[in-house]
Amino acid sequence: MTVFHQGSQKTITGHKALREALRDTQTYSSDLQGDADVRDYRQLPLEVDPPRHHLYRSALAPYFVRPTIERHIPSFQLNSKKLIDEYFEGQPKEVVSELALPLVMENLGAIYNRPQDVAEWISWGPDVWTAESEKRSGAVLHRYLDRIYEEALARTSDDVWREIAHLEIEGKQITALEFRGIAGVLLAGGRDTVVKLLSGIMWHFAKFPQDLEYLRKNPTSLSSAIQEFLRFLTPLPQMNRTTVPETGADELPADRFVGMSFISGNFDQTVFENPFVIDLNRPRNPHLSFGFGPHTCLGNHIAEVEAKVFLETLLSSSFAWRIHKEEIRYHAAPYERVPDHFLSLQLVRA
Numbered sequence: 001m002t003v004f005h006q007g008s009q010k011t012i013t014g015h016k017a018l019r020e021a022l023r024d025t026q027t028y029s030s031d032l033q034g035d036a037d038v039r040d041y042r043q044l045p046l047e048v049d050p051p052r053h054h055l056y057r058s059a060l061a062p063y064f065v066r067p068t069i070e071r072h073i074p075s076f077q078l079n080s081k082k083l084i085d086e087y088f089e090g091q092p093k094e095v096v097s098e099l100a101l102p103l104v105m106e107n108l109g110a111i112y113n114r115p116q117d118v119a120e121w122i123s124w125g126p127d128v129w130t131a132e133s134e135k136r137s138g139a140v141l142h143r144y145l146d147r148i149y150e151e152a153l154a155r156t157s158d159d160v161w162r163e164i165a166h167l168e169i170e171g172k173q174i175t176a177l178e179f180r181g182i183a184g185v186l187l188a189g190g191r192d193t194v195v196k197l198l199s200g201i202m203w204h205f206a207k208f209p210q211d212l213e214y215l216r217k218n219p220t221s222l223s224s225a226i227q228e229f230l231r232f233l234t235p236l237p238q239m240n241r242t243t244v245p246e247t248g249a250d251e252l253p254a255d256r257f258v259g260m261s262f263i264s265g266n267f268d269q270t271v272f273e274n275p276f277v278i279d280l281n282r283p284r285n286p287h288l289s290f291g292f293g294p295h296t297c298l299g300n301h302i303a304e305v306e307a308k309v310f311l312e313t314l315l316s317s318s319f320a321w322r323i324h325k326e327e328i329r330y331h332a333a334p335y336e337r338v339p340d341h342f343l344s345l346q347l348v349r350a
């Protein structure tokens with residue numbers, strides 16, 4: 001999920017300061033609306049504070065618990081195997097658009113029981129706001145959300161949208177706008193973030209094939225490797241908070257935004273030794289890639305299970321690969337070794 005906010009003048013950095021600030025929802029509120037150029041409703045439960053935040057979060061939690069996600073492992077395995085095999089066939093291809101994005105969308109189609117929508121989600125590209133043209137617009141997403149909402153209300157479907165359209169918050173069925181806010185984030189949250197994670201994993205193994213070989217021989221290091229990829233790649237590097245909750249405020253000062261720099265926490269030398277090295281056996285890894293506090297990522301198990309199946313499929317294959325073409329936009333210093341965006345990444349068998 002990339003939520004566009006006006007720039008923040010203040011940024012909280014460092015692992016300890018971030019954890020404190022992310023817990024302190026009174027001072028650093030999530031009562032703010034991002035992407036104001038393309039939507040006029042809140043993403044939920046992301047852009048609301050406790051106690052109301054808790055109501056949305058607990059209503060959605062059952063869809064995201066680990067056992068629910070693990071039921072889909074057989075589908076994730078089939079999707080990973082098929083797409084990895086196809087990726088290494090024929091001409092060099094883009095990792096983002098021809099491997100990671102289709103895989104993440106196929107997996108989401110299984111979780112949400114909406115396989116019929118997968119081709120449409122893929123056609124939006126990695127960022128739904130620029131699905132139709134380079135100019136950001138909410139039209140494509142909102143047409144889709146309105147359509148599935150109508151369907152869901154008519155109870156013609158048996159899937160996550162139908163259940164969400166009928167969710168009750170404090171005894172009242174959610175409104176069309178609340179549905180947009182929830183369904184929008186369920187589609188956006190697990191899209192570019194997981195795509196960046198999987199692309200980053202492929203990129204790392206192209207640069208350090210010895211790490212792929214190491215994991216093939218030491219599969220027990222898989223879980224710590226996933227946490228380390230999550231830390232290093234920090235797919236969602238920063239989110240904003242506001243010092244003035246926006247709901248009902250008379251005045252909204254332009255300097256109300258405060259950035260929460262998850263990436264700074266992940267490279268905090270007081271917590272992570274040699275943070276710029278990807279250490280697949282890092283003994284302790286309290287990374288902040290999923291945030292911290294009440295808004296901690298709800299989809300963390302989806303991301304972890306998807307990444308685990310993807311890695312297991314790579315390890316059990318005989319593929320080794322090298323970079324054919326790469327064009328990467330890196331973060332600004334001091335994170336200039338950390339990819340921010342894979343503009344182009346093409347890999348071929350080594």
Ligand code: HEM
Pocket residue numbers: 044045046047057185186187189190191193194197234235236239240262288289290291292294295296297298299300302303
């Ligand atoms: C590697 C993958 C992912 C990363 C790095 C990531 C990162 C994050 C972060 C940092 C937050 C906290 C935002 C804040 O504090 O303002 C968050 C929240 C959230 N994420 Fe993820 N996310 C990932 C995957 C997913 C997936 C797969 C889904 C679901 C399909 C998802 C759904 C959500 C939702 C619904 C929230 C809002 C939680 C709340 O406000 O209570 N995320 N994510």
